[in-house]
Amino acid sequence: MRIKGKSLKENLTGYLFIAPQLLLFLVFVVYPIFEGIRLSLYKINYQQETFIGFENYSRLFADDVFVKSTLNTVIFVILIVALTVVFALFVSASIFDKNAKYVSFIRGSYYIPVMVSMVVMSMIWSFLLNPANGLIPYAARQMEMASVNFLGDTTLVLPVIIFITFATNVGSAIILYIAAMIGVPKDVFEAAEIDGASRLKVIFKILIPMVKPTTIYIIIMNIIAVLKIFVVIQLLTGGGPNNASTTLMYFLYNNAFKYNQLGIASAVGVIMFLIALVLSIPQLRAMFKKD
Amino acid sequence: MFGRRNKNKKKLEKIDIIFNGLVIFFAALNLFPLYWLFTSSLKNSSDVVKMPPDWFPKSITFSNYVDVFNNQPAFRWAFNSIVVSLVSTIALIIVSCLAAYAFSKLRFRGRNVIFIIFISSLMVPKEVMIVPLFRIIQDFGMVNSLNGMIWPNVATAFGVFMMKGFFDSIPDSLRESAKIDGASEFTVFYKIMMPMVKPGIGALFILNFVQVWNDYLWQLVVGQDESSKTLMVGIATLMQDLNPNFAYKMAGATVAAIPMLVIFIFFQKYFTSGISIGAVKE
Numbered sequence: 111m112r113i114k115g116k117s118l119k120e121n122l123t124g125y126l127f128i129a130p131q132l133l134l135f136l137v138f139v140v141y142p143i144f145e146g147i148r149l150s151l152y153k154i155n156y157q158q159e160t161f162i163g164f165e166n167y168s169r170l171f172a173d174d175v176f177v178k179s180t181l182n183t184v185i186f187v188i189l190i191v192a193l194t195v196v197f198a199l200f201v202s203a204s205i206f207d208k209n210a211k212y213v214s215f216i217r218g219s220y221y222i223p224v225m226v227s228m229v230v231m232s233m234i235w236s237f238l239l240n241p242a243n244g245l246i247p248y249a250a251r252q253m254e255m256a257s258v259n260f261l262g263d264t265t266l267v268l269p270v271i272i273f274i275t276f277a278t279n280v281g282s283a284i285i286l287y288i289a290a291m292i293g294v295p296k297d298v299f300e301a302a303e304i305d306g307a308s309r310l311k312v313i314f315k316i317l318i319p320m321v322k323p324t325t326i327y328i329i330i331m332n333i334i335a336v337l338k339i340f341v342v343i344q345l346l347t348g349g350g351p352n353n354a355s356t357t358l359m360y361f362l363y364n365n366a367f368k369y370n371q372l373g374i375a376s377a378v379g380v381i382m383f384l385i386a387l388v389l390s391i392p393q394l395r396a397m398f399k400k401d
Numbered sequence: 402m403f404g405r406r407n408k409n410k411k412k413l414e415k416i417d418i419i420f421n422g423l424v425i426f427f428a429a430l431n432l433f434p435l436y437w438l439f440t441s442s443l444k445n446s447s448d449v450v451k452m453p454p455d456w457f458p459k460s461i462t463f464s465n466y467v468d469v470f471n472n473q474p475a476f477r478w479a480f481n482s483i484v485v486s487l488v489s490t491i492a493l494i495i496v497s498c499l500a501a502y503a504f505s506k507l508r509f510r511g512r513n514v515i516f517i518i519f520i521s522s523l524m525v526p527k528e529v530m531i532v533p534l535f536r537i538i539q540d541f542g543m544v545n546s547l548n549g550m551i552w553p554n555v556a557t558a559f560g561v562f563m564m565k566g567f568f569d570s571i572p573d574s575l576r577e578s579a580k581i582d583g584a585s586e587f588t589v590f591y592k593i594m595m596p597m598v599k600p601g602i603g604a605l606f607i608l609n610f611v612q613v614w615n616d617y618l619w620q621l622v623v624g625q626d627e628s629s630k631t632l633m634v635g636i637a638t639l640m641q642d643l644n645p646n647f648a649y650k651m652a653g654a655t656v657a658a659i660p661m662l663v664i665f666i667f668f669q670k671y672f673t674s675g676i677s678i679g680a681v682k683e
Contacts, residue, residue, distance in 0.1 A: 117508075123586045124509025131500035131561060132515070138534065138556035139522050145533035201427070204420035218669060219428035222435065225665045226658040227615035229633045233640050233654040234434045237441065237647050243450035245437065277431060282676055289677040309416050330524075338526045341617050345640060359528060359618075366532050367622060375532050382529040390524030397520065 143383065149376035156370075166377040176378070178353050179361040186272060186357065187336045193276045194283050194332055195325060202287035203313045207299070217288055221281035231278045232345040236261075239270070239346075261347050264354040271355055275342055279335065283328045290324040291317060323396065330393045334386050358382055438658070442466070442651040449648040465652035469639075474627060475656060478635035485547050485620070485631060486613040489554040493609055494602055497560025502590050504561065505568035506576055516565075519558040527553065528618055535622055549623040550631070554613055560605055563675070567601035568594065604675035607668050611661055632657050 150166055152159045170176045205216050223231055238246050239260050247258035260270045294317065302312050318325075340359040343349055349356035349364070358378060366375035441449050443461045469475050503509070504516050527534065534553055535544075543549030571594060579589045595602075620631045630638070636653040644650070665672065 120507060121509040124503045124507040124512065127503035127507065127586075127590075128500040128515065130496040131519075131556075131558075134496065134552065134556040135519065135522070135558065137537065138553045139527070139530075139558075142527075142530040142533035142537065143525075145536070146530045149533060200420070201424050204417070204424045208421070214669065214673075216424060216428055217673065218665070219432055221672065222662065222665065223431060225611065225615075225661045226435065227617070227633060227661065229615070229617050229637050230438070230654045230658045231434065233636070233650060234438045236640065237651060238434060238437065240647070243452065243647070245454060248452050248454070285673055285676050289673065334524060334526060338528045340528070345637060362529070362531070363618070366535070372532050379529040379532060383525055386525045386529065390521070394521055394524060398517065 146376050146379050146383070149373060150380045152373050152376075154372040162373070166373045167381075170374065170377055170381075175353050175356060176361060179356045179358050182268065182354075182356060183337060183339075183358045185268060186275070186339060187333050189272050190276050190279075190336050191329055191332045193272070194280050195328060197276070198280055198283035198287050198328070199318060199321075199325075201284050202291055203317055206288050206291035206317075213288060217281075217285055220284045223278045224281040228278060228341040229345065231274070232342050235274050235342075236346050262351055264351050267347055267351065267355045271342055271346065274346070275336070275339060278342075279332070283332070286324050286328055287321060290321040294320045326396070327393060330389055333389050337382060337386060435658075438651050438655055441648055442655045444648050446646040446648050449646075449651070465646075465648045466656070468649055469653045469656060473635065473639065473653070474630075475632075475635065475653070477628065478630050478632040479656070481547060481624070481629060482614055482632040485550045485554075486610045488547075489551040489613050490606055490609045492551065492555045493557070493560045494605060496555060497564050497605070498595065498598070498602070499590070500561045501564035502568050502594060505565050506573065506594075507586070516561075519561055523558050523562060527557070531618070531622065534619075538623060544623060545626045545629045546623075547629060550620050553619065554609075554616070560609070563605055564598060564601055567598040571597050603668075604671040607664060607671045608675040611664060614661065 151161060151163060153162045153165070154160075201216065201220065205213050238244050241247050241259045241262065246260065250258045260266050298316055298320070299312065302316060307315070338359045339357050340363060343355055343357055343360045344363070347355040349360050359382070362375050362378040362382070365371040365378065440458050442465055443463070444455070444458045445460070445462050445464070448455060448459060500519075504512060538544055538549040538553070541549070543552075575593060576589050579593055580586075584592070615633065617633045617637065621634050621637070624630050624634055636657045639650050639653040642650070
């Protein structure tokens, strides 16, 4: 009897401690997920909601802009993640065993664009790329290149957005890799040194395999981050020209807040939610194995 | 470190030097847009569009900054950003520490299941549920209010995940001996545990403050009228402004960037430790 009373009290204390977080979580995370799924099955006109089953979804797949946005998002994800991993590995493998001040200086230099936010970076890039008076079109004209309208050209706009997003966000991956590489036991390198392994060999045969868990983490976190890419599209291209740079998140936003197509927007949200969930399963598994 | 005392060190060093040369070159290239931002904001409106450009501003003027604060409610935007970032971060720290302490030190039914559900939510961006989230905010009457920006931010499980690691590192015996002395659970939490996780709270504070400050989409959706715009949303409207004066727009962007740069310069170690917490280590 006493034991039961004690465990009841302990239960209650636990619940009280998690109550504020749990309440916020239920209201702003759990409920929106279920409500989002429900809304995706409705046609919504202002106050009126009509149940239409999966019609929003079938309309989506027949919509060229949606298909284009999905395609663009996939291209963004693959290229940005690949660039990020390769470049971050290159930078961190080059500097991780150097003087601490140098490491923190380089790390800082690459992380500062992450700090100052995508909004500010988008503004700078829009200035740099401005066809009339931007520095980059000016340089392109000096080199007598054909196109100077980088954001107005359907073939150039994707590479430009990919580059800007990559350059603004690669800093986090560099921080993660440097932390992981500094954590690799020193005697591994000493053994390689005695064997006369070249630096390139050490990087490819020891360093990169040793930081594999970090690589998986970076890949998953970046896929999810790129999935919701929005600011740079809204501020630089508005999805154009001719939807060449529209992404899923931008498509969702337009449907929700410009065209008042809440059912359609919810269906896009549900699709993105499922993608993020599936992608995160390996990462979640790794996180729980640790406990 | 390696190769230094080795016989074939010349060749090794060479590749290392080339790599590091490239790393420094790319770092400079990476910082150039920010350099261009600052110097452009100090130029006058005709010099900023001059081609060929002035790599260093010929004459420095602060009039663009004066204009931003005179022509735009920039103080109001900055005030809103500070309130939203500060209040949501403090609230996040309070609710996260309470919950993280419970998940780390208390035994209660359903603890593991609830924790797993919490952590799983970390992987799903809240932006994808923006429609139902906006409707909730509407139902609460929080559109165009800072409250509407604050509370969904506090609902993230990131703080719980991060702080649980810090509570886990404190031995249970500390809690047990305090309990034997008759301390209540809350006293143990508040008087003994909280001071011990201060480094974690510091890192969480900085990371979350910066994240909320730099958030854009949600603040754009919730803060639609002039009085509830935040700095990020406000300066983004500057950009869509038809005013052709780029120096002026760059001054606005600089105003939004400077607080984050200052925070980064003073608290770099918090970022490097905080960001690595989520990563899996072997």
